[in-house]
Amino acid sequence: MHLNYHFLRYLAPALSEEFAGCSILSCFSQSKDELIIETQGNQGTRYIRAHLLPPQVYLSFPDHFHRAKRNSIDLFAELVGDQILSCHVFSFERAMRFELASGKKLIFKLHGNRSNILLYHADETSPTALFRNEIKEDKTLDWKSLERPLDLTWERFEELQGNAAQFLPTLGQIPRNWLKERGYPDADLSTKWNLMQDLLDLLDAPLFSMVEKEGEITLSLLPESDSFGSFSDPVQACNELFYRALVIGNFEKEKTKLLKSYQEQLKKTLSYLKKSSEKLDELKSSPPPAQFADVIMANLHVFSEGVQEAEIHQFYTGEMILVKLKPNQKPQDLAASLYRKSKNRQLELNQIEKTLAAKRSLAMELEKKIVLVESIKEFRGLKAFLKVNPEDKINQKEAGSLPFKVFEFEGFTIWVGKSAKDNDEMLRGFVHKNDLWLHARQVPGSHVVIRTKGMNGIPPQVIERAAGLAAFYSKLKTDSLAPVILTEVKFVRKVKGSAPGSVMVDREKVIMVRPLGPDEETSSKKDS
Template sequence: MHLNYHFLKYLSPALHDTFVGRTLVACFSQSKDELVVETEGQEGSLFIRAHLLPPQIYLSFPTQYHRAKRNSIDLFHELIGDVIVSCSVFSFERAFYFGLESGKKLVFKLHGNRSNVLLYQKDEQSPSLLFRREIREDKELDSESLARSLELSQERFVELDGNASQFLPTLGAIPRAWLKARGYPEAPLDAKWTLMLEVLDLLDAPLFSLVENQDGVQLSLLPVESPIKTFSDPIQASNELFFQALVKGKFEKEKNSLLKSYQDQLRKTDSYIQKSSAKLEELRTAAAPSQLADVIMANLHEFENGKSETELLDFYTGNTVKVTLKHNQKPQQLAESLYRKSKNRQIELDQIDKTIASKFSLKAELERKIESIQSIADFRGLKSYQKTNKEDKAITKEVSGLPFKVFEFEGFTIWVGKSAKDNDEMLRGFVHKVDLWLHARQVPGSHVVIRMKGMSTLPNTVLERAAGLAAFYSKLKTDSLAPVIYTHAKFVRKVKGSAPGSVMVNREKVILVPPIGPDEETAARKS
């Protein structure tokens, strides 16, 4: 209800008492949706802070505000040096204004997504300046048209058949919910009138309570159970709402987003460790292909005269095993293939072992980070943490807002730049020096990065997958085989003044791979 007329009719007199006689000494903005006005008086500085980023429309009136040295712009120059002589609310409207000694009016229009701050010259009907200039209809807005008159008599109520929205359109969501909870929609007309008088009485003698519900922290003028805080001063209520809903709410949202990202990573890491450990155990307990190769080599005579199928005694297990040769395949060739497969299995076992060890290290690091995040109590601590963990910048943003596509393959994260400018942003703001960087050789294409944080070794299968993506997202997309260069990110640098996406690369190696897009991954694994 902080944008509601029924709150503003209390806030405006309080602002009148607080700001009358104060001189406007600065008016500036540090973000496109927030306007700050500084006033000076006998008691020192007092600020008017209007945050107008939909849906977070809030006002606060702090005694201190630390203006940034950069990214700050002065606005409403005509206000500087003027003196506030009044503050009034527009009748039955979500707007109020400060009257100035020069005859100007500074209007705060709190119309949800269309909220704005407008400056009117003396005796002028249209505003001379708008804070949010994109709201075109405000350019011709007559401030006098904002004020409305409503007849709140019983005769008018009966004439409208008790329609609350038409009788009192300024009620707002909380009073309407209060009426609905007491059976207003189904009640007879005389009972509706009694309920309407009751809610009007409550609105005329309010306490300003902050309450938290599914929509976040809100201000209510009606009695509520278990309020966060209750105030008799509307300025204090507005300031506390600003802090609870915007400052603290933003902190909690950012902290929880970071925490959830780490927890999601930890869950995926645990899952990978569990599945890989099961696979490792399965491979270790299964008979090595070399055993069958030994049986074949000990029974070559069984394949004489072009025989392609026979049953042999497996002297390792004591069981009989059926061996079938392919067309024109010799038993020695099959044995050689099995020996090679057995050797590759040992390589696979070693690689899975190393990757699991890397994942355990990553798990320990994630658990440490989660514990650190949970202990952070304010924005200062959160910003300090983010500053010392810049390599995790990506997980604090929504995926749609990242300058790269994200792929997961065999426990590794692969990033693919979305455009030339995005390639630069990814390299500048997200990549760590130990990450592996890939690019299709000597043709335009996306930068590709394999995240190596917490990983001690890189399987060839992951390198080939990332190289396939680098080839796919390049001019070599239609080639059967494409050369892709790769090196550690610390050997990739941007040259000042070079074109977007252009870099200098040192110590690169080359790998030849077929271009494989994201939709072809499953097919590639099966082949």
């Protein structure tokens, strides 16, 4: 109810008392949706802080505010040096105005997602400046139209048949729920009137309670059994709400989001460790293909005179095994193929062991980070943590807001840019210089990045998979084979003034791959 007329009618006179006679020293913003007004008066320096980022619209009036040296811009320059005379609420409207000595008026229109701050010169009915210029209808808003007198007599109530929304449209959700809980919708007209009068009496009592409704901290003008703080001073109530809902609330949300991301990463990492360890044990326990090849080479005489199928003795295990040759295949060729598979399997074993070691290290790092984040108690600590771990800022973003698609393949993370502009953003703000960068050769397409943090080398099948994605998300999507260039991110640079997604590349290699979408398998995956 902090944006409600029934609260603002207490807040406006309190602000008159606090700021009357104060001179405006500066007016600035250091974040897109927050305006700060610095004033000086008999009580010292005071600030008016308006945070208008929907749906978090809050006001506060602190004694101290540290202006950042960077990313700070002066606004409403014509206010500087002017003096605040008084503050008034508009009748039955979610808006209030500061009257200034110059005759100017500064309007705070607190209409939820359409909240804004508007400056009017003396005798002007249209604003000369807006804080949020994107709200186009405010550019022609007549401030006098914000006055909305209401008839609260029995005659009007009777005429509307007790329709609460039409009789008193300023009530808001909490008072409407109060009426509903007391059977207002089904009551007779006389009972409705009495309930309405009881509600107005409660709203006339200047006591403001802090409550939590559906996970959100809010202010109520009604008695609340589960209140965790009550105030008689509306300015103090505003400041406390700002701190609890915006400062602490946002901190908890950011902390929870970061923790959830780490926990999900840890869950995926532990799952990969389990599956890959089982695969490693399976590979180690099965006889290498080279043994089968040795047996074939020792029994070449069996396949003389065009024999294509024979049972031979497996001298490593003592078993008899059936060997079938393909049409026109020589036993020596089959043995050579098995020797190659045995060599490749040893390479696969070595790579799995390397990746497992990297993943175990990652799991330990994630566990440490989870403990550290859980121990953080305030925004300052969270910012310091992210400063030390800048790559983890990605974890604070929702997946849909990232400039790239995310894929996982054999323990490696692969990013695919969503658009030309997103390609630039991915390279500018997310990648590491040692990551591997891929792109379809000489055609428009997505930038693809294989993340290498904590990994010792990238297996050929992972590079092939990422290259297949690079080809798939390019103009070469329908080709049977496509050339893809790859190099480390540190050899990819943006040329000033070039088109979105356009880069210069050094030390690139070219590989030929089949374009493969996210739901398709690589040839190596199928063969295994």
